Amino acid sequence: MxxxxxxxxxxxxxxxxxxxxxxxxxxxxxxxxxxxxxxxxxxxxxxxxxxxxxxxxxxxxxxxxxxxxxxxxxxxxxxxxxxxxxxxxxxxxxxxxxxxxxxxxxxxxxxxxxxxxxxxxxxxxxxxxxxxxxxxxxxxxxxxxPFVLLPPPSAIGLRIGNSLPILAADFRQTVLKAVLFGYVVGSLTGFLVAILADRFRFFANGLLPVGNMVSALPMIGIAPVMVIWFGFDWQSKAAVVIVMTFFPMLVNTLAGLAASSDMERDLMRTYGAGHWQVLMKLRLHAAMPFIFNALKINSTLALIGAIVAEFFGTPIVGMGFRISTEVGRMNLDMVWAEIALAAVVGSLFYGALALLERTVTFWHPSYRR
Amino acid sequence: MPETVISAQNLDLTFETNDGPVHALKDITLDIAEGEFVSLIGPSGCGKTTLLRVIADLEKPTGGTMSVNGMTPEQARLARAYGYVFQQAALLPWRTIEDNVGLPLEVMGLDRATRTERIRSNLALVNLAGFEKKFPWQLSGGMQQRASIARALAVEPAMLLMDEPFGALDEIVRDHLNEQLLKLWAKTKKTVVFVTHSIPEAVFLSTRIVVMSPRPGRIHEIIDCDLGPDRPLDIRETPEFLKIAHQVREGLKAGHSYDE
Structure with missing residues (x-):
């Protein structure tokens, strides 16, 4: 050897x-x-x-x-x-x-x-x-x-350490107010509208084409309009997030509600189960993988939406505001500090959802043990 | 004379498809008495599953009348007059075995104590005691199908409608479950309507065999199967058994040419 x-x-x-x-x-x-x-x-x-x-x-x-x-x-x-x-x-x-x-x-x-x-x-x-x-x-x-092209991570780390109060204020403004509110309201209404559209088919027929059109609207275009409608503060950013997250949830939930098999639906029928019983005991469970897909897609969409919307007018706080002004002042380390913050927040958000998904859809073939 | 529980008179069912109408059932007249074990046998496309689904109110006939327990099929379904066993177990993967068996009982709105008791007794009936907390995917195919039978029985229906319940299982498991099903039938005295395409299975289980033929789906012949209540697996080698099996085979041949 x-x-x-x-x-x-x-x-x-x-x-x-x-x-x-x-x-x-x-x-x-x-x-x-x-x-x-x-x-x-x-x-x-x-x-x-x-x-x-x-x-x-x-x-x-x-x-x-x-x-x-x-x-x-x-x-x-x-x-x-x-x-x-x-x-x-x-x-x-x-x-x-x-x-x-x-x-x-x-x-x-x-x-x-x-x-x-x-x-x-x-x-x-x-x-x-x-x-x-x-x-x-x-x-x-x-x-x-050159520092402007790409600052070293040590400089970014130092900037993060020295700017914790600013970063915390931006986090509060952008994530805790605009993103969270918009995400919850957008996803929840998307979900509820899907439940209604599934119950009353004409509703779905009328709504889906309109929804398709809304989802195709460029965010860059609607953000300034929302600022005019809802003012400079976080409410207009939350409105952008709602518009962006509503439709993915609607479409995914509708697809998920169709995911249970004919045999499973026949089974519930032989029990004489009504629409809401079938929904609660069968179809919502079968829809969960789809709903979690939408929640994960929306977690990234919401963060992007809120940050970009702040480029179009905001009080002097917020992650998007900070990025757009510090770029103008060539303070690239601050820009990178905000990027790092956004990356960490986005990853944690996504990771928490993935963890929750594992718990709720433990029965799905991809998670079975 | 036992009472007639399922009665079909001149039943017709035509599906409208893109290729034009398909005559799934034509002029079906059949009476099934309480406590009978009736098998529907025939090649695929002969309407045996469709007939079972009409009894269960999963399909609406386009002509003729059907009565179940003296009611329309819909009333019978809403009264939970039957338990239906599908080709696959169709257990919900997010529910444990006991919660799957309890599913129809939850839909019926029974209280917890009644549910627990019925789950326990019916799982014991299909020899699945001890598997209450398992999830369906942790059980073999035969065990899953037994759980689905326990689920159908938990409703405590007067009749069982079974659509090729053992069709997806291997021969050995199938023999075993056939024996268990016979015992269950002898013990519970339920009326059973059983769809199959296996001649030995039909002869082994039934008191009457309905031979059907396709295009359009109709009843070709009804064969009595008087092998008595006590049927060990060995009975399948006796001359009486083979004689009935031969009769069924001849009926299937006459009603259906493979040269079509």
Whole structure:
């Protein structure tokens, strides 16, 4: 049995490290010795990780080498923005490859069960996200990308930390008022109208073409109209969100109400069940996967709608307002801070809905255990 | 003389389709007495399922009269005079087995104590005690179909309408369920109307076999099946059994040419 267990990520990392030695020092802020220390750490990590080690030990070696090197590379950029040599990027690639290897080792053969599987399910995407940030930071600062084009994540993080009260006020204005109100009212009316349209068919026949037309209206067009109708404050944004979320819910609920099978409906008929009994005991349950689809679609639509609607007149608070004014003032870190906030809010919103969906439609073939 | 519970007089049913009218039932006249086990047998398209659905008021006849328990089929349906078992179990996947059996009882508005008692006794009747908390997809096909029979029985109907209930199951499970169904019938004395396309199944279970033929769907022949109440599976090798089976087969052949 051979002592080594080569893999392409570690071999490539070793190669990149050797290449980086041709362009020492890495940055104007790093001495040749400090650069060499990074290279040694990377090379040692690559070689040791290829030894036949237990998976846990191999992961630890990779973790120390990749993140140790990455933090040294970031530290080496202090006061030396835009001075990175080709060697700097070669060693960055080496560190990233070891990080990749780490994720591969953690993912294993996919046969993990129980608790370890849960831990891996969280760490793998987390490591992936951290590496996106590291690469972004090092490339933007190392190559000296202008701040206006793309600020480094550290600057965005600093801006978030220094602007918490502003972000909180924008969050309250846009999410807690416009999005939440519009989302709840839009989805709820879409749902109720679907129930009525299903009961009284002529209602559906008249309403669906009109609804189709409303859903085709460009949001950019109706937002200023809503501002004129409902004023500058959050009510006009909520109105835009209502218009945007109403129709997806209506259409999906109607489709869902048709999802139960003929046999299931015949079954309820043999029990002499009335319309509302069939609705409550059969058709609404069968419609749940469709309704959750609409809720998830609407969660993103509502956030987009509220933010964009704020471009057309708003009091001096709100995520959309902040983005449009800070862009004008070239404060791109603030713009990115709002983008980050919107991304986090959107993901949490969507994730909470997906979790709820699993609980409610546990019986659906895609969730059965 | 037992009372007639299902009576069809000159029943006609024509479906209007895009390809023109389809004569699903033509001039059906049939009386079924209380406590009988009547099988409807025939090739596909002979209207056996349609006839069962007319009895159940799932289809409206276009001619003739149908009475169920002396009422119109609709009145009988609303009075929950029958329990219907479909080709598939059609258990609702979001309900446990006990809640599925309790579904018709909830629709009927029975109180919780009555529901619990009927669920318990009917699950025991089909040998599914202990599976109350399972979900349908966790059970085998045969067990699901037994649960659906328990659900039909929970209504405590005077008659059972069964539409090829074991058609989707394998032979061994099917034999087993046939035996259980016979025992159930002997115990509960319910009137059963049973749709099948299996000759052995029809002869094994029935007191009378209605042989139907297609295009238009009509009754070709009614064969008495007097094998007595006690029928072990072995009876299928006896000369009496084979004689009736032969008679049914001849009837099916005469009423339906495969060269059409």
């Amino acid at each position: 051979s002592l080594f267990r080569p893999n392409w990520q570690a071999l490539a990392a070793l190669l990149a490290t050797l290449l980086s030695l041709t362009a020492l020092p890495y940055t104007a802020g790093m001495s040749a010795q400090f650069s060499l220390a990074v290279a040694v750490l990377l090379a040692a990590g690559a070689i040791v990780s290829m030894l036949r080690l237990a998976a846990g030990l191999e992961a630890l070696v990779l973790l120390v080498a990749s993140f140790g090197a990455a933090s040294m590379l970031i530290a080496g950029l202090a006061g030396a923005t835009g001075t990175a040599s080709a060697g700097y990027f070669a060693s960055l690639v080496a560190a990233w490859l070891l990080g990749w290897r780490l994720v591969t080792v953690l993912s294993g053969d996919g046969s993990r069960t129980g608790q370890t599987a849960g831990i891996v399910a969280i760490t793998v995407p987390a490591l992936f996200g951290i590496w996106v940030l590291i690469l972004w930071e090092c490339i933007v600062r190392g190559a000296g990308v």
